[in-house]
Amino acid sequence: MAIDIQMPALSPTMEEGTLAKWLVKEGDTVASGDVLAEIETDKATMEVEAVDEGTIGKLVVADGTEGVKVGAVIAQLLEEGESADDLPDASAKPAAKPSDDEKGDTDPGTAGPAHPENENADRDGSEGQAPVGKPVADDPAIPTNIKMVETTVRDALRDAMAEEMRRDETVFVMGEEVAEYQGAYKVTRELLQEFGAKRVVDTPITEYGFAGIGVGAAFGGLKPIVEFMTFNFAMQAIDHIINSAAKTLYMSGGQMRCPIVFRGPNGAASRVGAQHSQDYSAWYAHVPGLKVIAPYDSADAKGLLKAAIRDPNPVVFLEHELIYGESFDVPDMDDFLIPIGKAKIRREGSDVTITAHSRMVKFALEAAEILAGEGIDAEVIDLRTLRPLDTDTVIESVKKTNRIVCAEEGWGQHGVGAEIAAAVVAEAFDYLDAPPARVFQKDVPLPYAANLEAMSLPGTEDVVRAAKAVLYV
Amino acid sequence: MAAKTSKTKTGPSKTRKAKPRPSDKDELLGLYRDMLLIRRFEERAGQLYGMGEIAGFCHLYIGQEAVVTGCKAVMEEGDQMITGYRAHGHSLACGMSPEEVMAELTGRAAGCSKGKGGSMHMFSTENRFYGGHGIVGAQVPIGAGLAFANKYHENGAVSLAFFGDGASNQGQVYEAFNMAKLWDLPVVFIIENNQYAMGTSVERASAETELHKRGISFEIEGHLVDGMNVLEVRDMAKMALDHARSGKGPIILEMKTYRYRGHSMSDPAKYRTRDEVTKTREESDPIEAVKARLLKEKWADEDQLKQIDKEIKDTVKAAADFAVETPEPEPSELWTDVLIEVEA
Numbered sequence: 001m002a003i004d005i006q007m008p009a010l011s012p013t014m015e016e017g018t019l020a021k022w023l024v025k026e027g028d029t030v031a032s033g034d035v036l037a038e039i040e041t042d043k044a045t046m047e048v049e050a051v052d053e054g055t056i057g058k059l060v061v062a063d064g065t066e067g068v069k070v071g072a073v074i075a076q077l078l079e080e081g082e083s084a085d086d087l088p089d090a091s092a093k094p095a096a097k098p099s100d101d102e103k104g105d106t107d108p109g110t111a112g113p114a115h116p117e118n119e120n121a122d123r124d125g126s127e128g129q130a131p132v133g134k135p136v137a138d139d140p141a142i143p144t145n146i147k148m149v150e151t152t153v154r155d156a157l158r159d160a161m162a163e164e165m166r167r168d169e170t171v172f173v174m175g176e177e178v179a180e181y182q183g184a185y186k187v188t189r190e191l192l193q194e195f196g197a198k199r200v201v202d203t204p205i206t207e208y209g210f211a212g213i214g215v216g217a218a219f220g221g222l223k224p225i226v227e228f229m230t231f232n233f234a235m236q237a238i239d240h241i242i243n244s245a246a247k248t249l250y251m252s253g254g255q256m257r258c259p260i261v262f263r264g265p266n267g268a269a270s271r272v273g274a275q276h277s278q279d280y281s282a283w284y285a286h287v288p289g290l291k292v293i294a295p296y297d298s299a300d301a302k303g304l305l306k307a308a309i310r311d312p313n314p315v316v317f318l319e320h321e322l323i324y325g326e327s328f329d330v331p332d333m334d335d336f337l338i339p340i341g342k343a344k345i346r347r348e349g350s351d352v353t354i355t356a357h358s359r360m361v362k363f364a365l366e367a368a369e370i371l372a373g374e375g376i377d378a379e380v381i382d383l384r385t386l387r388p389l390d391t392d393t394v395i396e397s398v399k400k401t402n403r404i405v406c407a408e409e410g411w412g413q414h415g416v417g418a419e420i421a422a423a424v425v426a427e428a429f430d431y432l433d434a435p436p437a438r439v440f441q442k443d444v445p446l447p448y449a450a451n452l453e454a455m456s457l458p459g460t461e462d463v464v465r466a467a468k469a470v471l472y473v
Numbered sequence: 474m475a476a477k478t479s480k481t482k483t484g485p486s487k488t489r490k491a492k493p494r495p496s497d498k499d500e501l502l503g504l505y506r507d508m509l510l511i512r513r514f515e516e517r518a519g520q521l522y523g524m525g526e527i528a529g530f531c532h533l534y535i536g537q538e539a540v541v542t543g544c545k546a547v548m549e550e551g552d553q554m555i556t557g558y559r560a561h562g563h564s565l566a567c568g569m570s571p572e573e574v575m576a577e578l579t580g581r582a583a584g585c586s587k588g589k590g591g592s593m594h595m596f597s598t599e600n601r602f603y604g605g606h607g608i609v610g611a612q613v614p615i616g617a618g619l620a621f622a623n624k625y626h627e628n629g630a631v632s633l634a635f636f637g638d639g640a641s642n643q644g645q646v647y648e649a650f651n652m653a654k655l656w657d658l659p660v661v662f663i664i665e666n667n668q669y670a671m672g673t674s675v676e677r678a679s680a681e682t683e684l685h686k687r688g689i690s691f692e693i694e695g696h697l698v699d700g701m702n703v704l705e706v707r708d709m710a711k712m713a714l715d716h717a718r719s720g721k722g723p724i725i726l727e728m729k730t731y732r733y734r735g736h737s738m739s740d741p742a743k744y745r746t747r748d749e750v751t752k753t754r755e756e757s758d759p760i761e762a763v764k765a766r767l768l769k770e771k772w773a774d775e776d777q778l779k780q781i782d783k784e785i786k787d788t789v790k791a792a793a794d795f796a797v798e799t800p801e802p803e804p805s806e807l808w809t810d811v812l813i814e815v816e817a
Contacts, residue, residue, distance in 0.1 A: 312813040
């Protein structure tokens with residue numbers, strides 16, 4: 001009986017990949033551990049090794065095929081005494097679960113293979129157009145009649161860094177795997193090739209140390225972009241982010257400038273457990289002396305990252321792994337900047353205001369769509385910047401809708417939603433027809449088990465439920 | 474940057490001592506004045522603290538004056554200095570005025586940080602003094618970062634990162650050592666070993682008490698220096714600065730020194746004997762040693778030295794009077810310098 005070799009999942013978020021290159025041909029004998037093929041995932045190019053011995057009977061998927069689903073049969077291996085003529089038609093078989101030959105993710109930030117049957121897969125970023133909201137009052141930052149280019153969030157961030165590095169010699173990027181590896185999440189892809197090792201600096205795994213070196217470099221007149229592989233690891237460096245970067249301007253009576261961007265993925269990834277799945281939005285948004293940005297779509301990711309790099313202050317730039325691969329329009333402009341500190345109304349509505357940032361915007365928009373089907377007209381505000389927080393836009397909206405749902409991915413206690421609810425109660429109390437509602441992660445460390453993880457994280461349904469609650473329907 | 478190939482250990486070299494350079498009258502008198510200014514300034518600061526004019530934490534540098542003075546003597550234009558919370562001596566050595574340092578201690582608008590930093594947060598970018606950092610050890614990676622910027626700019630400048638024996642046990646110090654050597658950053662790490670981290674002696678806190686050896690596993694050479702001898706400090710600092718400036722990367726100097734006063738003003742002094750302090754003062758005081766040399770060489774007589782002392786006392790008294798009389802920051806200063814305003 002021939003053995004099917006399937007497209008392996010090579011990262012927690014991978015759903016499909018490109019079969020870049022076969023390194024064996026039909027008729028080759030392979031042993032366990034032999035490299036069979038190179039596969040390009042959303043993060044990196046990786047090698048697939050044989051698990052079983054045998055002879056390659058058939059290469060089912062050709063070199064260069066894109067969008068091969070995880071679990072699809074890519075080759076068939078003949079065991080002793082079998083011949084290619086014995087092979088059934090593989091293409092008739094549905095993609096099955098990934099076989100055991102999937103290679104462990106080499107990504108230190110996101111160890112462990114993914115399971116496409118995971119319920120989270122529905123929520124995970126697939127390459128393709130994601131919800132952007134009903135076209136509303138255009139972003140004043142985007143001129144009309146401008147050509148739009150569909151871009152992933154990942155590439156938008158990369159383009160922002162590349163453009164700013166071309167523009168300003170003092171901008172450089174440092175962090176773990178940013179250079180030769182091409183970025184643990186490919187966000188710094190090809191920057192090394194364009195800018196060289198002086199400006200794209202691989203660091204050892206030593207967050208506290210390189211965050212401090214970054215701050216010193218900023219004091220010394222450079223504009224560092226410090227990438228954390230994820231913000232979970234930035235907790236080791238939070239002393240430099242807060243005590244050294246955020247406070248020194250004040251403590252020095254305005255002398256010490258620290259133009260630095262700390263960026264990387266924040267919040268839940270997929271099935272990586274509690275230590276790799278935390279949302280730090282509220283932590284950093286608490287601190288004067290910092291600017292804190294958490295964009296959702298590609299245009300905001302690009303325009304705000306460019307603004308962050310040019311800003312003379314320390315900026316914490318919170319990205320989201322699960323939207324890196326999603327595509328959105330980005331205006332095709334030479335110098336596209338979005339002002340820091342301005343929320344964006346992503347969908348206009350009159351019945352209830354929903355605030356969200358980062359990936360929660362996606363769920364808020366999906367919820368608004370579902371609510372619309374039930375005759376409820378929701379307004380969705382993407383906060384975009386958490387410090388300074390654009391409460392004016394939120395208050396104006398509540399004065400119109402008289403109800404608010406504050407959604408965030410992180411824990412509720414002392415959270416972003418709590419802050420917005422407090423602001424609304426303080427400044428628009430008389431306009432409220434219901435107490436503010438909040439949507440947030442369950443008050444537990446994020447579990448690993450697929451069902452428990454799904455229960456912990458807030459999603460579209462939670463937003464729908466909260467919106468109905470404030471509308472008493 | 475390319476990985477280094479294995480090479481002969483460059484650890485603490487016993488043979489590589491700086492060549493002693495003879496001093497002369499003008500230089501030695503200058504060093505004497507510089508050290509005495511720090512001493513008298515700190516004595517006055519201690520007094521103002523006792524009077525309630527200075528508050529919070531106040532860590533005095535008395536006893537350690539030769540370290541920063543000897544280093545500063547051989548720093549070049551563009552070189553930077555950064556240190557921890559015991560920052561008054563470094564501020565003065567870098568050329569900041571006694572008035573602005575003392576007014577910072579009293580929390581006045583005329584202070585170098587507009588009164589918003591205090592004892593531990595002196596800064597003067599004009600004098601290339603980068604603080605003044607209150608978190609033990611934080612100045613070490615930041616100092617390496619200044620060196621990173623120097624190398625990036627190819628400006629030939631070296632940064633000097635001062636830290637104590639206590640800080641030398643902080644993990645981030647070794648993270649910084651590793652990257653500083655990996656990238657051959659032009660930084661001199663100066664461990665001011667005053668022998669007590671607050672009240673814990675080096676022996677009670679450090680498995681390896683010879684702190685100049687702390688760079689061995691990073692291939693950073695280290696040297697033990699008599700931190701009570703300003704000329705030895707000067708010569709070793711010159712050697713270290715040349716090393717860093719020539720592209721050879723970081724180097725460690727362990728300055729064996731002693732602080733006469735407590736860790737801070739609220740130190741109970743239960744962890745060492747009065748005799749120990751007295752003995753060090755009598756036998757190894759850095760200022761007395763220079764004074765003796767000046768007299769021996771007949772580069773100055775007692776009267777001249779008394780005159781210098783008087784001038785310095787007057788300077789410090791004027792600074793103290795100023796610091797007490799000059800106004801507190803305007804209430805509006807509460808809200809400034811949180812962020813740099815950006816034009817919309």
